[in-house]
Amino acid sequence: MHIMEGYLPASHAVGWFAASAPFVVAGAIRLKRIVAERPQAKMMLAAAGAFTFVLSALKMPSVTGSCSHPTGTGLGAVVFGPMVMAVLGTIVLLFQALLLAHGGLTTLGANVFSMAIVGPWVSWAVWRLAGSLGASITVAVFLAAALGDLATYCTTALQLALAYPDPASGILGALAKFGSIYAITQIPLAIAEGLLTVVVMNALSGRAGMGDEIVTLSGKAE
Amino acid sequence: MGTNQRSWWLLAAAAAIIAAPLALPGLGGAFKGSDDLGTEAILATHPGTQPWARPLWTPPSAEVESLLFALQAALGAGILGYVIGRRHGAKRGDDHR
Numbered sequence: 001m002h003i004m005e006g007y008l009p010a011s012h013a014v015g016w017f018a019a020s021a022p023f024v025v026a027g028a029i030r031l032k033r034i035v036a037e038r039p040q041a042k043m044m045l046a047a048a049g050a051f052t053f054v055l056s057a058l059k060m061p062s063v064t065g066s067c068s069h070p071t072g073t074g075l076g077a078v079v080f081g082p083m084v085m086a087v088l089g090t091i092v093l094l095f096q097a098l099l100l101a102h103g104g105l106t107t108l109g110a111n112v113f114s115m116a117i118v119g120p121w122v123s124w125a126v127w128r129l130a131g132s133l134g135a136s137i138t139v140a141v142f143l144a145a146a147l148g149d150l151a152t153y154c155t156t157a158l159q160l161a162l163a164y165p166d167p168a169s170g171i172l173g174a175l176a177k178f179g180s181i182y183a184i185t186q187i188p189l190a191i192a193e194g195l196l197t198v199v200v201m202n203a204l205s206g207r208a209g210m211g212d213e214i215v216t217l218s219g220k221a222e
Numbered sequence: 223m224g225t226n227q228r229s230w231w232l233l234a235a236a237a238a239i240i241a242a243p244l245a246l247p248g249l250g251g252a253f254k255g256s257d258d259l260g261t262e263a264i265l266a267t268h269p270g271t272q273p274w275a276r277p278l279w280t281p282p283s284a285e286v287e288s289l290l291f292a293l294q295a296a297l298g299a300g301i302l303g304y305v306i307g308r309r310h311g312a313k314r315g316d317d318h319r
Contacts, residue, residue: 001256001257002257003257003260004257004260004261004273005273005275005276005277006272006273006274006275006276007261007264007271007273010274043305043308043309044305046301046305047301047302047305047306049298049301050297050298050299050300050301050302050305051298051302052298053294053295053297053298053301054294054295054298054299054302055298056294057291057292057294057295057298058295059255059291060240061240061243061244061253062243063242063243063249064251065243065249065251065252065253066251066252066253066254066255066256066259067253067254067255067256068255068256068257095294096294097277098278098279099279099281099290100281100287100290100291100294101277101279101280101281101287102257104275104277105275105278106274106275156260160260160263160264164264164267164268164271166267167267167268174267177263177267178260178263181256181259181260181263182256182260185256186256188239188240188242188243189239189240191239192236192239192240195232195233195235195236195239196232196233196236198229198232199229199232199233199236200302200306202225202228202229203229203306204305204306204309205309
């Protein structure tokens with residue numbers, strides 16, 4: 001989902017920066033408040049960031065014959081809500097833009113929007129919705145992580161379709177084309193991310209059932 | 223089925239999903255990165271597109287790039303493992319800090 005450096009027209013690049021900035025600022029304020037109010041949550045915040053760090057470094061083969069990587073933002077979104085992931089995701093994307101030439105600084109706003117904002121918000125919404133529909137914690141965590149991952153890649157496809165509409169079939173045609181590259185490839189990887197997120201959430205919550213543990217992980221209880 | 227045992231099954235399923243494209247006949251392909259394919263798709267409909275910015279620094283070789291990717295994963299896994307260990311220790315009561 002990393003749009004390469006310099007590949008978004010300047011107006012789009014600026015627009016995505018403007019769209020992302022408020023989320024990142026609000027996320028930073030929220031992050032600061034969480035750390036101040038519940039210092040015991042620091043470890044879990046580090047773990048949420050670390051999970052994103054690991055998963056976004058792993059480029060995995062998919063059934064479409066190409067490779068892509070999971071995002072790992074669902075875990076933190078479930079535990080802390082979507083806001084803080086805007087900050088943690090931006091850190092990961094900056095690391096990759098500066099040290100790996102993966103993504104870029106001009107496309108940072110767009111990449112933050114897809115991976116650090118849309119993905120976590122979708123994860124969080126799915127988590128809440130699945131919970132209110134009576135899904136078990138495990139199923140809700142799985143769905144949240146998998147669908148958040150997929151939403152990130154659909155957003156990338158949309159961003160590219162807006163920037164590079166197909167000469168014949170327009171934005172919709174381009175969306176189908178970029179969607180087939182990004183979103184279809186991502187389906188099995190999103191399922192794998194969902195499974196891994198459940199495993200890591202289990203491991204983080206110790207041996208007890210996950211029920212109240214997610215509240216404990218976020219530092220709200222304890 | 224205990225949580226631990228279930229975790230092993232989930233990990234095995236994730237590994238199978240990742241390995242399947244490599245192992246199953248009839249699937250497969252060049253396994254290029256989807257980001258590169260995205261860029262190729264841009265050039266297919268908009269030939270002559272030139273990026274208007276270049277990365278400030280590019281790893282000089284695929285080896286150095288894979289080093290940095292491995293470093294990224296190792297840093298993340300290290301922190302994650304530390305936190306998981308601390309939480310298990312705290313639960314068992316052998317963490318007296």
